Amino acid sequence: MTHLQYVIMSYVTTFAGFGGMLIWLLVNKHRQRSALQQLRQNNKNVTETEDYDCNSFLDL
């Protein structure tokens, strides 16, 4: 390998590392956000079900 190839390889490795890290972080962020949104929606549904159960209990 020529000296220039070593230089190119080191720059490519560094920026590939940065790119990989950025993708990993952004994918993780998207996953956490989606999970939180879904859970909040579920939480809302649980609250609504709870209200319904309470009402039906009072009706009795």
Add this chain to the structure above:
Amino acid sequence: MEEVGECKCWKRLVDPSQFMLMSERALLPLSVTAVFLLTLGLYLAFQSPVDYRQGVTVKIMFVHAPLAWIAVHCYTVMTISAIRVLFWHRSFASIVLKTATPLGAIFTTLALITGSLWGRPVWGTWWEWDARLASMFILFLIYVGIFAFSRAFENAKISATRATAILTIFGFINIPIIKFSVQWWNSLHQPALILYKGGFSVDSAILMPLVLNAFAFALVFVIFYFIAIQNEVLRQRVIATQRLIAQKSLKADML
């Protein structure tokens, strides 16, 4: 008055909700600045003169040195957070400590790989068990150890955090060893790059792009760090919401 202002600002920064807001706002300007500085730094790096002995391989220094500096400084930040966790029981400090570990490990790996790519044409070997190289490798192992340790006891949150903090503080012994290894032992590695024996050890034509690249890489690290902290805060919110739903479901079942 200034102290009070600073204190408020610090409190805002260490409050997870405030941090999420502030970091979200800061990410775009930071990213634009980082891209600009990286472009300028790389342009100046390739414009700088080649070394009379190493030739063009000296250009590897512009990525290798900043990566190694950040890897070491990241550990220092982790140690400060570990002290805050251990003695002041700060929950945000534990997030800061936990999220820095994988980033530090990756920066150390990149520093080791680029160092190896520099060593092969200059020293004639990919790796040598020399003091600086070995201490950097130990730093990588410490990062991996802390990463594994902090995630091994996910449920025993408090004890795992404290144990991780203790391990981090012990691991800090390696940082001065990395710094002074080239002075304490005979090393293949070159001595300190910027300040050596009271003066600059490199010419300003090389120093300028090197400092610029170091600053750009530090900004890249800060951006990654902000996103990693945001992810951890979100993850903890997910866990808290899961617990809340489970409690509600349990209550509903009991009724």
